[in-house]
Amino acid sequence: MLPDLDELLASLRVVAIPMRVRFRGVTTREVALVEGPRGWGEFGPFPEYEPAEAARWLGAAVEAAWVGWPVAVRPSVPVNATVPAVGPERVAEVLARFPGCTTAKVKVAERGQTLDDDVARVAEVRAVMGPRARVRVDANGAWTVEEAVAALARLAPYDLEYSEQPCATVEELRDLRVALARNGIDVPVAADESIRRAEDPLRVRDLEAADIVVVKVAPLGGVAAALSVVEACGLPAVVSSALDTSVGIAAGVALAAALPDLDHACGLGTVALLDGDVTASSLVPVGGRLAVGRVAADADLLDRWAAPSDRVAWWRERVGACHARLEHLGREQP
Structure with missing residues (x-):
């Protein structure tokens, strides 16, 4: 259930949150968040990941925000x-x-x-x-x-x-x-x-x-x-x-x-x-x-940790490339 790219980008928010300690070379964590009918989803592949790999991360965000998750067997x-x-x-x-x-x-x-x-x-x-x-x-x-x-x-x-x-x-x-x-x-x-x-x-x-x-x-x-x-x-x-x-x-x-x-x-x-x-x-x-449970993003915190405009543009372009990849894979499936 892949929404249109325009629908994805309409709710896209990009945040840049500092790390408390350096972790695997990362000092600031950037991720994009999207909101759909089921709630919020997160798209945060590391910068070096190409669209073929990063598209799976977008698929997970779409599942969270538009599809939903399997039933839990433990609380x-x-x-x-x-x-x-x-x-x-x-x-x-x-x-x-x-x-x-x-x-x-x-x-x-x-x-x-x-x-x-x-x-x-x-x-x-x-x-x-x-x-x-x-x-x-x-x-x-x-x-x-x-x-x-x-x-x-x-x-x-x-x-x-x-x-x-x-x-x-x-x-x-x-x-x-x-x-x-x-x-x-x-x-x-x-x-x-x-x-x-x-x-x-x-x-x-x-x-x-x-x-x-x-x-x-x-x-x-x-x-x-x-x-x-x-x-x-x-x-x-x-x-x-x-x-x-x-x-x-x-x-x-x-x-x-x-x-x-x-x-x-x-x-x-x-x-x-x-x-x-x-x-x-x-x-x-x-x-x-x-x-177990859903988490809703807070508008004030999204504003507080908002990434610079050039990084937002970079993430929007990345979402577009990954969306195109998912569309292509969807057409290949019988």
Whole structure:
């Protein structure tokens, strides 16, 4: 159900919200928001994504605003804390923004940092959260197989729940799982980018490249599409976000709430990393959980965080390119 481009652009608002801490190189998060008959949707592919990939993000925004989401099977979902590549002295400060969370995802393999930096950060997270907490690491595909084996050998003593996208390719993830088993390193492997950016996410399943899949609503084209991917993969799933405002996070919560099984905390507490939001009722964890429900953007906050006019023009052009891509795909379907 793709609305006309003019209808999309009529409600389009673009915001630029500063980050509290640098996250994957991002210091200001820009996203576009659209409003339809079902409410608000968020379109926020990162700037480097071409229309072929970014169009799926627009599809997710259209689903949220014009179509709606599948029925939830749980009223709330557990979420994890997210620790960027900060020094150990800032770990407690970051974790304090995620009250009640008993799982933490720790960024590792940051450009310009060393494995010693990663070990110090993970060690501090474990020390602050205690022995019963779950700690996972995310390398965003930065390691080779050999580097991942060496890194996880040093990080494994901190009792890792899993390592998220330690290597870039599906083939490398497969080879890493074999190498970890041979070396007696008991760290499960989760696929993230290999699910959300690969043309065929089911290759992860076919090559036995992961123990867990990490799914994001927007890169997969919406809640319904993501549910189909999880079902086809047949692996435990973790729902994560892409530095969304509360509007985008609500879609992630809708996905997590609709999964038949949910055994892991989800990476949906990232609004705490933003220095602002588009709603006064931000989706931040309460007791380590997020409630299922819609989020409405606030007009005053949309004005407060409004992006400069040149960036609005850039996003409007981008929406147009992605809309054309979705129209083309729609014509190709039988």
